[in-house]
Amino acid sequence: MNIYQEQILEHYHNPLNQKKIKNPTHKSCGNNSSCGDSLCIDLKIEDDKIKEISFSGEGCAISQATASMLSEEVKNKKIDFVKKLNKNDILKILELELSPARLKCALLSLETLQKTLENETK
Amino acid sequence: MNNYKKDFTILRNNPELTYLDSTASSLTPDSVVEKINEYYKNYRANIARGVYKTSEQATEEYEKTRQKVANFINAAEKEIVFTSGTTMSLNMIAYGLSNLVGENNNIVTTAMEHHANFIPWQQLAKNKEAEFRVTNIDKQGRLDLNDLKNKVDKNTKILTFTYVSNVLGTINPVKEIIQEVKKINPEIITVVDAAQASPHLKLDVKNLDCDFLAFSGHKMLGPTGVGVLYGKIEKLKLLKPIFTGGEMISEVTCQASTFAELPHRLEAGTPNIAGAIAFKESLKYLKKVGFENIQKHEQKLVKYTFEKMKNEFGDDVKIFGPEKVEEHSGSISFTFKKYHPHDIAAILDQEKNVCIRVGMHCAMPLHREFLNVHATARLSVYLYNDKNDIDKFIEGLKRIEEILG
Ligand SMILES: Cc1ncc(COP(=O)(O)O)c(C=O)c1O
Numbered sequence: 377m378n379i380y381q382e383q384i385l386e387h388y389h390n391p392l393n394q395k396k397i398k399n400p401t402h403k404s405c406g407n408n409s410s411c412g413d414s415l416c417i418d419l420k421i422e423d424d425k426i427k428e429i430s431f432s433g434e435g436c437a438i439s440q441a442t443a444s445m446l447s448e449e450v451k452n453k454k455i456d457f458v459k460k461l462n463k464n465d466i467l468k469i470l471e472l473e474l475s476p477a478r479l480k481c482a483l484l485s486l487e488t489l490q491k492t493l494e495n496e497t498k
Numbered sequence: 499m500n501n502y503k504k505d506f507t508i509l510r511n512n513p514e515l516t517y518l519d520s521t522a523s524s525l526t527p528d529s530v531v532e533k534i535n536e537y538y539k540n541y542r543a544n545i546a547r548g549v550y551k552t553s554e555q556a557t558e559e560y561e562k563t564r565q566k567v568a569n570f571i572n573a574a575e576k577e578i579v580f581t582s583g584t585t586m587s588l589n590m591i592a593y594g595l596s597n598l599v600g601e602n603n604n605i606v607t608t609a610m611e612h613h614a615n616f617i618p619w620q621q622l623a624k625n626k627e628a629e630f631r632v633t634n635i636d637k638q639g640r641l642d643l644n645d646l647k648n649k650v651d652k653n654t655k656i657l658t659f660t661y662v663s664n665v666l667g668t669i670n671p672v673k674e675i676i677q678e679v680k681k682i683n684p685e686i687i688t689v690v691d692a693a694q695a696s697p698h699l700k701l702d703v704k705n706l707d708c709d710f711l712a713f714s715g716h717k718m719l720g721p722t723g724v725g726v727l728y729g730k731i732e733k734l735k736l737l738k739p740i741f742t743g744g745e746m747i748s749e750v751t752c753q754a755s756t757f758a759e760l761p762h763r764l765e766a767g768t769p770n771i772a773g774a775i776a777f778k779e780s781l782k783y784l785k786k787v788g789f790e791n792i793q794k795h796e797q798k799l800v801k802y803t804f805e806k807m808k809n810e811f812g813d814d815v816k817i818f819g820p821e822k823v824e825e826h827s828g829s830i831s832f833t834f835k836k837y838h839p840h841d842i843a844a845i846l847d848q849e850k851n852v853c854i855r856v857g858m859h860c861a862m863p864l865h866r867e868f869l870n871v872h873a874t875a876r877l878s879v880y881l882y883n884d885k886n887d888i889d890k891f892i893e894g895l896k897r898i899e900e901i902l903g
Contacts, residue, residue: 377848378848379844379848380841380845380848380901380902385901385902388902409858409862410857410858411839411840411856411857411858411873412839412857412858412865412871412872412873413838413840413872413873414872434838434872435838435840436838436839436840436841436844437838437840437841437902438840438841439840478840478844481840
């Protein structure tokens with residue numbers, strides 16, 4: 377199966393939400409040590425909702441595109457909703473099937489995002 | 499077509515498969531697979547304990563491999579210990595020597611080590627509060643021999659280093675290094691990681707004069723789960739057995755145990771019998787082909803790959819490791835424009851059925867602290883590869899530009 381579908385390439389070439397946000401309330405980073413991918417996420421949370429999100433990092437097309445698509449998906453969503461997202465939700469967002477190795481690339485952004493929710497700045 | 503391909507069912511049955519990942523693990527010729535089956539079908543029994551015929555036959559076949567391995571690297575039979583692979587061998591050496599290391603000592607290694615020859619020593623140094631020293635490499639990924647000589651001193655207990663780098667393809671001058679460090683410190687214990695040397699080079703432990711050497715069967719056409727720990731007999735005696743149990747003892751009472759003679763003292767429990775038995779078939783195969791031919795063939799392919807990559811992609815491709823073909827073994831690590839190595843490998847597989855390895859190749863300090871890249875892509879060639887394989891790889895790289903460009 378060709379995993380480099382149009383929607384993936386679109387987000388890979390033009391990732392959304394990469395612009396640093398001012399005064400984030402939550403921050404954290406994650407990495408995938410076998411492939412060397414790394415990702416950092418900043419959030420601004422107000423009233424238990426994600427008001428703003430930005431991400432930065434190094435990674436393959438799948439990991440970069442997922443971060444871009446996921447960041448769009450969770451904007452203005454409740455924290456409880458984001459905490460419940462899982463593997464299947466990610467695959468639905470991507471409209472893809474992935475091998476276990478590539479799944480790791482796709483899940484890096486979700487894992488990092490969920491970790492960020494626990495990581496209030498100061 | 500390459501002459502050797504016909505000896506490998508996996509290649510005969512999958513003519514469209516291009517396997518360029520032998521540095522991770524080689525393919526296995528039919529003669530080795532048949533030998534595994536022979537054991538399971540004809541004399542399946544445990545070794546060294548039965549007094550019946552099939553057990554005796556299995557034991558004989560197992561010990562014959564020990565003989566073959568000893569001949570293969572110019573050692574004595576009792577200096578050959580079977581393990582599950584290089585990782586286990588190196589851990590057995592590191593933990594087995596741990597009582598000899600104290601806080602005034604240091605352990606020296608290099609920046610180009612695989613984690614298997616890095617972490618056990620880093621842990622040992624930490625546990626014993628000894629110093630852990632990492633030798634530099636130069637811009638072409640060759641060991642900085644002056645830095646090495648500066649790092650070794652009278653307090654160096656162990657020098658451990660790889661013969662051939664699995665990332666850079668660098669071939670280290672093992673014999674010369676050992677001669678030099680022994681001038682500085684005649685008591686130094688030398689350990690050689692030969693995991694990437696044993697598939698490609700003739701090993702002669704007497705000539706190298708190393709104290710310990712480790713390698714894996716699965717990288718040299720053999721079965722997975724069998725490897726070798728070689729030690730000079732007087733050095734092997736220094737190893738404290740880290741595994742104890744069946745088959746490694748001489749006498750056991752409720753109060754105490756005495757250990758068996760070498761090498762059995764270091765082979766506790768039931769080993770990978772089928773793997774060890776069949777391993778000698780891969781040694782036979784390699785001997786028949788001949789290391790001179792293997793090296794000539796690989797150098798031809800490395801040269802061809804270097805030229806093709808340069809001609810087709812110029813400076814868009816960056817190759818790591820020595821620039822001279824004669825200095826570069828069959829592992830070629832590279833980056834290609836801004837493309838992430840994962841995407842390179844996925845597209846090569848998806849579009850051309852070409853298998854390469856990507857990531858940090860179990861060498862994180864090398865990538866992060868010396869090459870300064872997040873990851874690399876690596877193709878590697880072995881005796882069953884040919885120019886067609888490289889051509890397909892190059893075509894695959896072009897597809898990457900078309901898909902992601
Ligand atoms: C240089 C080097 N050392 C050690 C190892 C570990 O070998 P094994 O996984 O067979 O234990 C490898 C395998 O990739 C290697 O390339």
